[in-house]
Amino acid sequence: MRTPPLTERERDIWVTFNLMRSQLELTLERRLRADSGLSTPDYDVLATLLRETDRMMRSGRLADLMGWEKSRLSHQLKRMEQRGLITRRECGDDARGVWVVATADGVRDALAATRDRTAALRENFLGVLDDDELTALRTISGKVLDRVNPAVCTSDDAEALASTA
Amino acid sequence: MRTPPLTERERDIWVTFNLMRSQLELTLERRLRADSGLSTPDYDVLATLLRETDRMMRSGRLADLMGWEKSRLSHQLKRMEQRGLITRRECGDDARGVWVVATADGVRDALAATRDRTAALRENFLGVLDDDELTALRTISGKVLDRVNPAVCTSDDAEALASTA
DNA sequence: TAAGATTGATTAATCAATCTTA
């Protein structure tokens, strides 16, 4: 099974893409922290909880939606509970389970963070690219995602589901 | 300072891109660890060193090329030195500086990992895209990188420097 | 005083083991 080395062009594309995504991540992370005091994991937990109208979710479902290990989520929730961003409630249906609930403070912080994050995304990512580039990037991302994890439900799928409903 | 919420198109592009990069990262990380026992940071350090013909590099340049904080690199190098993957040598030119050198073991591990990784990259990323898409992705990545961290030295710069030397 | 780099303390992520109830 021979595998020829990457060409100079392939290497250049990969290195540049990889640097871009790591630096973009870093930039957004710092911006979020500076604007709202939340880390990216904090924000992701709260933003995921806010997808439910009652702002609460079972711990296991939260882990699934974020693609996290359960133990990582448990540690994260402990810290967020100590800071008053979420609380945990016993689950009536299943005494093994837990409801994770965003507090009023958590909701407030998450909503404020969302505004800043939108601006940061436009400033560092969406706004840097022209219309053709945005379209190309959507296509490219879709193709790669379909290869590495076809099971993940993208927004297209969500829209397709919604439109058939 | 008003910031309108993301349009559906913006959100779709961001969500798809973000899912793509996290799933791609996960896929490559698992593959690398399974094939070679190296973590992604281990591999990135070694692969970057191997870009020099003498397999050694100044610590600061290594950090720049990878887009890392110096302290992160220093801790990482300490661990890699303990495992025999790299060594550090005093720098004759500038007594404040350090040469980071890949050991024979480090080179061997990196070369073995590179074969697997090249196949994994083509399989999950480069090979999924056609020629126009690869070109577009290089342009897009360069533009975003230039915005979020213009100081980072891309391979283009490195080649430009090399060709003038 | 700045550049190059390291250190130590804090915080976060990962892994295996454990606890409780279905």
Next chain:
DNA sequence: TAAGATTGATTAATCAATCTTA
């Protein structure tokens, strides 16, 4: 015995402070 979740130990990343030489 499995599902839901937590815990504690280990490992890694981040931040501010420090050290040495240019």
